[in-house]
Amino acid sequence: MTVNKVWIITDDRNALGELCAGGRQLGETVSAVVFADKTQAEEAIQLGADEVYVFGQPSESVVIESYSKAIADMIREAEVNLVMVHASVSGKLIAGKIAAQLGTGALANISDIDVEDGIVVKHMVYGGAAVRTEKALSKTAVVTVGTGVFTALAKDPSRQGSVTEVNPELANTGIRVLETRPKQGEVVNLSSAKRVVGVGRGFASKDDLQMAEELAALVGAEMACSRPIAEGEKWMSKERYVGVSGAVVKPDIYLAIGISGQIQHMVGVNQAKTLVAINKDKNAPVFKQVDIGLVGDIYQVLPQIVAKLKEQKLVTV
Ligand SMILES: Cc1cc2nc3c(=O)[nH]c(=O)nc-3n(C[C@H](O)[C@H](O)[C@H](O)COP(=O)(O)OP(=O)(O)OC[C@H]3O[C@@H](n4cnc5c(N)ncnc54)[C@H](O)[C@@H]3O)c2cc1C
Structure with missing residues (x-):
């Protein structure tokens, strides 16, 4: 209707x-x-x-x-x-x-x-x-x-x-703008990304995110993260965290790496056409919600995936 x-x-x-x-x-x-x-x-x-x-x-x-x-x-x-x-x-x-x-x-x-x-x-x-x-x-x-x-x-x-x-008579708001400054940092539009790689607290340090960034670059994906990575660790900008209080994404594929799969995160990604997760804990809640789940340690699995993609010289479209 x-x-x-x-x-x-x-x-x-x-x-x-x-x-x-x-x-x-x-x-x-x-x-x-x-x-x-x-x-x-x-x-x-x-x-x-x-x-x-x-x-x-x-x-x-x-x-x-x-x-x-x-x-x-x-x-x-x-x-x-x-x-x-x-x-x-x-x-x-x-x-x-x-x-x-x-x-x-x-x-x-x-x-x-x-x-x-x-x-x-x-x-x-x-x-x-x-x-x-x-x-x-x-x-x-x-x-x-x-x-x-x-x-x-x-x-x-x-x-x-x-x-x-329209040039209307302006209402008195009782507000006066004192200063406007352009926003610092990145401009990210996750909502239109077709492929998204999301990282979570399964990564032990900021430097280790480079593994996921390399994978994202190889498959032409945008990087996203769970809230603690942006708000707590501050390893990525707030514009990149996904979930109930962050961005909502609708990509063809969302790959959650080292993300436990709490509801507050998943509501931001569950409209992805295909959901994939890598987590070392086979009981992680994320595995109940994904299409493809890979139980394994990021530090062993990710380098192998990246090496395989490079070996196959996959071309992103
Ligand atoms: C009101 C409210 C709003 C919130 N809004 C949001 C939101 O919008 N977005 C959001 O993301 N969160 C939000 N949260 C937080 C949310 O509840 C979770 O705490 C958060 O999503 C967990 O992030 P995480 O999965 O990265 O970390 P964790 O829950 O700590 O999970 C880390 C995962 O990594 C796995 N892991 C660890 N080491 C490895 C390894 N070496 N290899 C493979 N896997 C590994 C672990 O098994 C674990 O499953 C909100 C919470 C509240 C209360």
Whole structure:
């Protein structure tokens, strides 16, 4: 089933394709709100939006929440059924404000959404140990959506749509931006990777990760990790950890090396088409969840796999 009107709101270009695809899946018409220039509006139309509203980019004097009242007024007037906001820090703020303006609540960080006789969403609770199902009872449902929930469609340059620039009266947010600095470190987009090698505490030192990096390079995979590797050991950046509080990946293949397979990690990878694990403990929980399990010590198994791949001169495609 679908609803009549879906609006998507994002301040992140990377999330645009996935939200547009979600809009097409759930609604008859899709309207996108972007905070950027007109080029992003054209992209939104090619990715599935029927109409795009372009608001100015947030700046030192304009924070994204300044637009919340104007957007809520437009949503009310258009009698929108579902509003999906990208779950970035700013996205969550504006979703809360818009929901408040509409006299409802925002359903946060959904992992699944469906139209039955209303909007029904699922999201993880208790750190990923349980899934809660909720139904929106308000006329307009407001939800926040992280990456990995929908799969972006290929751009279709023949799609047509309308683009409207909006210059609303700014609401007083009581917030002033003092400083904006570009983010240091890597830019990683794990959600679109086709092959992912994930490393865990089975590695005894940071230097040993080089074995997994070599394997990843040979098969054209992105590197990911469990939370302790990023948050505890700080051997890899936070952008690379996968799970309930990290990234969600949907690759063709996910290889978990030295990862025990706790639920908080596995919810981030269980949409992989094929799951493979290497662990020295045959009772590790990960083996109950994978398609192919290899019981063995990383320090013996990985060098052999890498040597074999080099010997076979496998070419990645
Ligand atoms: C609220 C909350 C949110 C969380 N969110 C996340 C999250 O988003 N992502 C996440 O990853 N975790 C998350 N966690 C942590 C999670 O519960 C686990 O603690 C974590 O995933 C374990 O990481 P690990 O598998 O690398 O380490 P461990 O559980 O310590 O497992 C290491 C594994 O390596 C194996 N091993 C050891 N040596 C070798 C060897 N030489 N060769 C082969 N195998 C070996 C061991 O048998 C073991 O199975 C969260 C926890 C909480 C409470």
